[in-house]
Amino acid sequence: MASTPLSLSPPRGMRDFYPEAMRVRNAVFDAWRGAAARFGFEEYDACVVENLELLQRKAGEEIVDQIYAFRDKSGRNLALRPEMTPTLARLVAARRQALALPLKWHCIAQCFRYERATRGRKREHYQWNLDILGEPSVAAENEIVGAAVCALDALGLERSAYRVHVSSRALVGELLDRLEVPPAHHPAVFLALDKLGKLEEPKIRALLSDAGLDASAIARVFELLNVASLDDAEALLGRRTPAAARLAALFEDAEPAGYQEVLTFDIRVVRGLAYYTGIVFEGFDTARDFRAIFGGGRYDNLLADVGGTSLTGVGLGFGDVVIAELLAARGRMPAAAAERDTAVGFMDVAQRRAALRLAARLRAEGRSVDLALAPEKARSFFARAGKQGFREAVYLGPDDLRNGTARIKDLRNRTERPLALD
């Protein structure tokens, strides 16, 4: 049957999760789910296969080229979703009347993007999505950022290790008005700001020039970068504008919400996706060695774009790759070694039934039990149990069955206690 050997690698850019990698992934997912539960978000999901038309209509422009699209046997145009937001819009629009607002939903979504593998980026990842829909006040942004910080706390990342960089597209719009950059050029400026740090400055100037900005307008755009604080922004604007007031309110909320020390104003944060309209934020490691840990912001046209009535919302996307790299670099990787309760072994087939019965009893008590599948010498059983990370081990020999009592050994402190075999 196996004429030529098959490749044993996963498809290019796709990931295998052997048990040690799976434990790390589960630790990240648990932190996400735990934070979502504490903040009262309800979990939802949808199939990773979506209607291509929805994704083309709704996904961020730069993503559309990277969609894994295919046709099913009936000729339907399907795709593996590149992000969850279009699907969220579809789900909410389909039940718009029945859903109580504000709505707080989260999911852990596998997402696919076809990117050149040279950049070392994977073509699939898991992304935690948090969204609050139907709440116009900055209380929504506060809850979303608070939940992201809660997840990082749960993962053991110190508060000093990262910052949540926050800005506002509306504020940048007001600043550009003040700097007399015409509104028609604002989208190009957002794109250019998003490329800062990723492209050289001359290339960014070229982008702006290509978009039709003259040398004077480009110079004024670069003045934006001198805005290092909300105070600077208000000074340039000459007053506390509505957008500045919203941003100030978020900074005020951060104190009682308990994450003030990680929040920092950063005019360069705009987010790549076109659908954000208000406050935007990105989490970065303090040393800026990694890409963004998470990012999000307020969008106002989510449902309108799928044909529903407009609904304001705040969303966040938090991938599983960067956080794992950052935790590993800081020696904070969740335990890749298994934590298991009890190993049960036996000397001879004569003790097999008793071992089965004991394992069934310990499992019924809720313990994780690895039952030896074959007889084993005591020495090799205890060596294996120690190596595989069991907390305790029970080994049955003929004497134990005669006495009706076995000994259960604690493998950490090397104590043992009797255990009745009933």
Next chain:
Amino acid sequence: MASTPLSLSPPRGMRDFYPEAMRVRNAVFDAWRGAAARFGFEEYDACVVENLELLQRKAGEEIVDQIYAFRDKSGRNLALRPEMTPTLARLVAARRQALALPLKWHCIAQCFRYERATRGRKREHYQWNLDILGEPSVAAENEIVGAAVCALDALGLERSAYRVHVSSRALVGELLDRLEVPPAHHPAVFLALDKLGKLEEPKIRALLSDAGLDASAIARVFELLNVASLDDAEALLGRRTPAAARLAALFEDAEPAGYQEVLTFDIRVVRGLAYYTGIVFEGFDTARDFRAIFGGGRYDNLLADVGGTSLTGVGLGFGDVVIAELLAARGRMPAAAAERDTAVGFMDVAQRRAALRLAARLRAEGRSVDLALAPEKARSFFARAGKQGFREAVYLGPDDLRNGTARIKDLRNRTERPLALD
């Protein structure tokens, strides 16, 4: 932008999981993961996108036609996996030397099959896969079946509500030898047995006839159906053959392992997939109103088919759809209503900071807290908290701030206790 309205339905055969459906899915996944942990299985995973060639080479024949295949932008032939077993074979073959045997692994895998939607079947589902590799004794079958029973216990399905039907392809082979059905015809007989109950008897006779069996051989095949117990099989064979002895050993293990009452001999169980070689089993509801809850068995050629050395194993697949239908029919559906801890509300913006601080404190204590995003009248806050299933609720008004103490109300027994606002 939204010129024509988009479809708000998921792609045909794909499922959306709104929060109430997601809670059910999570309850099933938790039962699976809990049982796997108790039985000492390690979790693994791999991307749902697989190399098409692996799936074509390794998947059960009847599945190959139903594969969702596509090409990526580099022309690679990829596919959405229809089952996890070929991927498991790839993962194990790739690390054959480093993995300690016997190996006990499990995963919850999303799988896709393109089937005609007229049958009411979905085109994607989640399947719990349990596998033990490298253990030749029936201890492996015993652990796998025991873990499946443990998961059903956790889901609250009564032991009387289902049976685990068990047979052995090796035993059926011995019986066919005894009935003088030539070995070349055995695969056709396995296929025919698998169709019993799905096709009318004349169609099954036609299948066998098409495969080259004459009338006399077909009549002898139907004699198989008179074998109603392992004793019947041994009587027909004239002795306890090796295959009969293995099956008897599994029945003996079931008693100390604690699931004897659900195990039943059933000569008709063969499993559709060609790769099984020994004991096979399927879980069915007692009334036989549903398709199989789970199924599995022993396979011997898993790794050889991907180009590695041979390795014996036992596997089980347990889907999320049939069990949910069965639990719903028996009124055992996991709670579709959310269980949430604490709702925090406030009367006026003046109490907002105190509410934020209180929510942060309760969350830090590990509680699930839904913080009101806007001021609300007491009446509507408590009505909403009751309707949404919160255990308790705290509502802050001006008096509470003045006193430095709020009242936390237990919404079930209608008691309240003071809570200091520090």
